[in-house]
Amino acid sequence: MKILVCITHVPDTTSKISFTDNNTKFDKTGVQFIIGPYDDYALARAVELKEANGGSITVLNVGEAETEPTIRKALAIGADDAVRVNAFPTDAYFVARQIAKVAQEGEYDLILMGRESIDFNGGQVHSMVGELMGLPSVSPVMVLDVEGNTAKIQREIEGGKEFMELELPFVAGCQEPIAEWKIPNMRGIMSARSKPLNVVEPTGDDTSVKTENFEMPPAKGDVKLIDPENLDELVNLLKNDAKVL
Amino acid sequence: MSALAFVELEEGLAKKSSLEAVSYASSVENDVTAIVFGAMNDGEADKIGAAGAGKVLHVSDDQLAQPNIMAYASAISEAMEKEGSTLLVLAKSSLGDPVSARVAIKTNASLATNVVDLPDTSDGFKVKCSIYTGKAFAINTLKGDKKILGLKKNAVAVKEDGGSASVEDFAPAKNDTDFKVKVTNREKATGEILLPEADLVVSGGRGLKGPENWGMIEDLAKTIGAATGCSKPVSDMDWRPHHEHVGQTGVKVSPSLYIAVGISGAIQHLAGVNSSKYILVINKDPEAPFFKAADYGVVGDAFEVVPKLTEAIKAQQG
Numbered sequence: 105m106k107i108l109v110c111i112t113h114v115p116d117t118t119s120k121i122s123f124t125d126n127n128t129k130f131d132k133t134g135v136q137f138i139i140g141p142y143d144d145y146a147l148a149r150a151v152e153l154k155e156a157n158g159g160s161i162t163v164l165n166v167g168e169a170e171t172e173p174t175i176r177k178a179l180a181i182g183a184d185d186a187v188r189v190n191a192f193p194t195d196a197y198f199v200a201r202q203i204a205k206v207a208q209e210g211e212y213d214l215i216l217m218g219r220e221s222i223d224f225n226g227g228q229v230h231s232m233v234g235e236l237m238g239l240p241s242v243s244p245v246m247v248l249d250v251e252g253n254t255a256k257i258q259r260e261i262e263g264g265k266e267f268m269e270l271e272l273p274f275v276a277g278c279q280e281p282i283a284e285w286k287i288p289n290m291r292g293i294m295s296a297r298s299k300p301l302n303v304v305e306p307t308g309d310d311t312s313v314k315t316e317n318f319e320m321p322p323a324k325g326d327v328k329l330i331d332p333e334n335l336d337e338l339v340n341l342l343k344n345d346a347k348v349l
Numbered sequence: 350m351s352a353l354a355f356v357e358l359e360e361g362l363a364k365k366s367s368l369e370a371v372s373y374a375s376s377v378e379n380d381v382t383a384i385v386f387g388a389m390n391d392g393e394a395d396k397i398g399a400a401g402a403g404k405v406l407h408v409s410d411d412q413l414a415q416p417n418i419m420a421y422a423s424a425i426s427e428a429m430e431k432e433g434s435t436l437l438v439l440a441k442s443s444l445g446d447p448v449s450a451r452v453a454i455k456t457n458a459s460l461a462t463n464v465v466d467l468p469d470t471s472d473g474f475k476v477k478c479s480i481y482t483g484k485a486f487a488i489n490t491l492k493g494d495k496k497i498l499g500l501k502k503n504a505v506a507v508k509e510d511g512g513s514a515s516v517e518d519f520a521p522a523k524n525d526t527d528f529k530v531k532v533t534n535r536e537k538a539t540g541e542i543l544l545p546e547a548d549l550v551v552s553g554g555r556g557l558k559g560p561e562n563w564g565m566i567e568d569l570a571k572t573i574g575a576a577t578g579c580s581k582p583v584s585d586m587d588w589r590p591h592h593e594h595v596g597q598t599g600v601k602v603s604p605s606l607y608i609a610v611g612i613s614g615a616i617q618h619l620a621g622v623n624s625s626k627y628i629l630v631i632n633k634d635p636e637a638p639f640f641k642a643a644d645y646g647v648v649g650d651a652f653e654v655v656p657k658l659t660e661a662i663k664a665q666q667g
Contacts, residue, residue: 115481117597117616117617118616118617121481141598142598196450196460197459200454222481222597223480224478224480224487225463225479225480225481225482226462226463227446227462228446228450228453228462229450230447230450231418231446231447231448231450231451232450232451232453232454235422235450235451235454235455238526240418240529240530241418241447241451242418242447243446243447244443246591259443260443260591260592261443261535261537262442262543262545262592263537263538263541263544263592264536264537264538264592265535265536265592266532266534266535266536267533267534267535268530268531268532268533269530270529270530271529274530279598280591280598281591311492312453312458312459312460312491312492312493313459313460313461313491313492314489314490314492315487315490316475316488316489316490317487317488318480318485318486318487318488319477319485319486319487319488320485320486321483321484321485321623324641324642324644325644327630327640327641327643327644327645327646328644328646329645329647329648330645330646331647332647332648332649332650332653332654335647335654335657335658335661336661336664338629338645338647338658339658339662341645342606342627342629346605346627346645348605348606348626348627349549349573349606
């Protein structure tokens with residue numbers, strides 16, 4: 105089984121988010137970058153599927169040279185080789201086109217990625233890749249089992265889940281609890297250094313959405329503490345001040 | 350210029366978030382059509398009309414009654430073509446998200462999701478979108494002639510003063526490719542208020558010590574008509590189902606009131622609740638980081654405070 109896992113290179117979930125250059129650029133100062141947490145789930149499941157069924161895992165990132173340490177980490181976790189499309193990931197449409205091209209050429213059985221990136225939270229790319237390639241796409245996937253050419257999937261929906269069956273190949277956006285995150289071991293880290301990381305140039309430069317600038321939410325005021333012996337006051341505040349009850 | 354709004358039904362009723370999409374569309378374009386799949390209860394078309402649609406395209410084909418991402422994307426693309434719609438508005442959801450991305454490719458439209466406000470059309474078409482899991486906003490220009498907007502809950506209020514909507518049967522073309530994914534089963538909590546849609550949410554964390562103590566959370570939730578949620582450790586330990594997990598990697602909620610009980614307020618949890626209008630934190634640890642993100646706080650033992658709060662609310666409800 106040939107699996108393509110697409111990863112994002114995003115700020116750690118505990119990062120303080122701020123912007124520079126008149127609020128037009130993300131401020132990377134002091135920020136640690138990681139494999140997108142949802143992408144990490146996709147990668148972990150890919151490693152398990154490879155262990156069970158054999159095959160290979162290629163990891164793909166659309167990003168500039170700065171993302172290579174993140175890609176190496178994915179190689180250390182268990183991917184066999186990597187492709188970096190050498191371009192800034194400007195918008196979902198642009199990224200989806202790059203992934204679709206690599207995926208088409210590589211004839212993968214499964215194209216996995218996270219349900220969304222944790223920077224822009226768009227959750228659009230997997231479905232766009234599916235549509236561009238004429239393949240089904242399923243997200244957010246919590247369980248992914250493959251037997252022969254058929255996959256059984258559980259997808260989260262509001263208030264429950266959906267059980268699905270479909271034929272390979274397809275695209276899936278993953279989330280917990282599809283697999284446990286894998287921590288690279290020393291051997292993985294050593295071998296990752298020599299695994300192939302191919303850099304390819306992007307196809308076209310069409311974009312559909314342009315981010316003009318960023319804004320921060322208004323600062324939150326101080327908390328109003330209420331005595332646990334005086335909960336009537338709290339109910340009053342919720343009813344008459346906040347008007348939410 | 351006309352707009353199409355995709356309205357999702359929940360047991361025959363139009364979802365509130367979908368009605369927000371209709372009202373949003375009618376604030377941008379005068380001519381709004383809604384598209385609805387499956388059996389619709391009596392009176393729902395009136396609600397959709399009141400929210401701002403002049404017409405409802407109703408797909409009654411049995412094969413399309415249950416959600417089908419690919420087939421819905423094809424049908425909605427066809428409807429946009431037929432109606433000459435240059436704008437599609439829908440609510441973010443497990444169905445709306447994948448459908449909108451597919452329609453964007455099919456119709457060559459620009460797509461923005463997590464939209465939180467009406468567009469600024471003074472120079473191009475700009476919308477404000479929530480990013481970094483609610484920690485910031487991006488102002489995005491949609492460059493295409495056609496545009497698709499996936500709305501975050503509460504982006505606009507639902508209108509109730511629109512006109513009446515005519516209902517027109519719509520039988521979209523079908524193709525085999527769209528039915529390749531077989532949905533074999535659907536498990537859904539019934540009769541509960543769905544977390545992503547909820548206007549009030551009560552969540553419990555590890556401070557509750559075990560799943561057997563959730564009764565008081567449920568009592569409080571029931572008393573005020575809230576949905577129940579939980580923190581990540583709670584769903585990881587299987588005290589509560591995964592679809593109740595609120596946070597960075599779980600459900601993001603934007604209710605008018607979020608009540609957090611026994612949750613310390615890790616940054617990943619806050620990421621799921623930071624677009625709530627008001628936050629009430631109940632925690633015995635005065636140093637819990639959640640208090641910094643809260644509007645109201647009670648420092649006290651949840652096992653005493655929560656039942657007393659429920660009683661105090663009941664007393665005021667009479």
